[in-house]
Amino acid sequence: MSGCSKCGRSPFYTRRYSGEVLCEDCFRVSIVEKTRRTMTKHRMVARGDRVAVAVSGGKDSLALLTVLHGLREWHGAEIVAVSVDEGVAGYRDEAIAHARKVASSLGVEHSVVSYEALFGFTLDRALDWKGKRETSSCSFCGVFRRRAIDEAASQAGATVVATAHNLDDYVQTFVMNLLHGDVGRMGWLDPDYEGAGFPARRVKPFMEIYEEEIALFAHRSGIPFQSVSCPYMHEGLRSEVRDYLNEMEAKHPGMKNVLYNSALDVISRYGDREKPSVPCATCGGPSSAGLCSVCRMKELLKHQVNYTA
Ligand code: SF4
Numbered sequence: 247m248s249g250c251s252k253c254g255r256s257p258f259y260t261r262r263y264s265g266e267v268l269c270e271d272c273f274r275v276s277i278v279e280k281t282r283r284t285m286t287k288h289r290m291v292a293r294g295d296r297v298a299v300a301v302s303g304g305k306d307s308l309a310l311l312t313v314l315h316g317l318r319e320w321h322g323a324e325i326v327a328v329s330v331d332e333g334v335a336g337y338r339d340e341a342i343a344h345a346r347k348v349a350s351s352l353g354v355e356h357s358v359v360s361y362e363a364l365f366g367f368t369l370d371r372a373l374d375w376k377g378k379r380e381t382s383s384c385s386f387c388g389v390f391r392r393r394a395i396d397e398a399a400s401q402a403g404a405t406v407v408a409t410a411h412n413l414d415d416y417v418q419t420f421v422m423n424l425l426h427g428d429v430g431r432m433g434w435l436d437p438d439y440e441g442a443g444f445p446a447r448r449v450k451p452f453m454e455i456y457e458e459e460i461a462l463f464a465h466r467s468g469i470p471f472q473s474v475s476c477p478y479m480h481e482g483l484r485s486e487v488r489d490y491l492n493e494m495e496a497k498h499p500g501m502k503n504v505l506y507n508s509a510l511d512v513i514s515r516y517g518d519r520e521k522p523s524v525p526c527a528t529c530g531g532p533s534s535a536g537l538c539s540v541c542r543m544k545e546l547l548k549h550q551v552n553y554t555a
C-alpha cells in the first residue's frame with residue numbers, strides 16, 4: 247500500500263468508496279472537515295446559537311460532542327451536552343458517567359433529564375406495564391426519548407439540538423420507511439426541515455459520514471464510551487436492513503453514498519410531508535393530528551395497572 251494520499255505518511259485507513267488512503271492524522275482531519283461541510287451545506291448552526299448535543303454515552307454522540315466543541319471558533323455557537331436517563335437499571339448509569347466525564351474534560355455544561363422526573367415512570371417499569379403489546383420496546387421508548395431530548399434542550403435554553411445520526415442510520419431509516427410503506431414520514435428526514443412546532447431546530451452533523459469511520463475516529467481519539475447495548479434493544483427489521491446494506495457496500499463501495507443522495511432527492515421532491523403542525527390538545531407539544539405520540543403512548547399505558555401519572 248502506498249502512503250497517505252494527502253501527505254505521504256504511513257497509511258492508516260483506506261476509504262474504499264473514494265480510493266483515498268489516509269494516515270491517522272489526515273483521517274481524523276477528514277472527519278472534522280466532512281462534518282464542517284455538512285453543517286455548511288445545510289446551514290445547521292449559526293453564530294450565537296446555543297447547541298444542545300444529545301449524548302447517550304455511546305461512541306457516536308461523544309465523538310459528535312468532541313468535534314462540535316473543537317469547531318466552536320469556526321461556527322461561533324455555544325455547545326452544551328444533554329443526556330436522557332430512561333431508567334434502565336445497570337445500563338444507563340455507566341453511559342451517563344462516560345458522558346459526564348467527556349463533557350467535563352471539554353469544559354462543556356452537561357445536564358441530565360430522566361423519564362421518571364418527566365413522565366412519572368422508568369423505562370424498566372413502563373415496559374413491564376406495556377407487556378406484550380405490538381409496539382416494539384424501541385418504538386415505544388423512542389417516542390419518549392425524543393420528547394425528553396426536546397425538554398432537556400429547552401431547559402438548557404438551546405436553539406438547536408444536534409444528534410449523532412450517521413449516514414448508515416440515515417439510509418437504514420430511509421429504506422425502512424420504504425419497506426413499511428411509510429412514505430409520508432419521510433419528510434422528517436429532510437435535513438433542511440426547520441422543525442416547526444419543536445422548541446429547537448434538529449440537526450445531524452454526522453449524517454454524511456459512514457458509521458465505521460465515526461467508530462474509528464472515536465476509538466483513535468481515546469474517547470471513553472459505553473459499548474454494551476441496552477437490554478431492551480430490539481432492532482428487528484433494522485438489523486436486517488443494516489446487514490443487507492453492509493453487504494452491498496462491501497461488493498460495491500460507495501453504494502451507501504449513492505443511496506444517501508437518492509434519499510435526499512426523493513425527500514426533496516416529496517411534497518406531502520407529515521410534519522407536526524398542530525399543538526397537542528393535551529400537552530401542547532408538537533403533533534400532526536391533535537394528540538401527540540407521547541400522549542397517545544401515555545393513554546396506552548393508562549390501561550395498564552398502576553400507572554396514574
Ligand atoms: Fe430505548 Fe431502544 Fe434505546 Fe433501549 S435501545 S434506550 S429501548 S430506544
Ligand code: ZN
Nearest residue numbers: 526529538541
Ligand atoms: Zn401531547
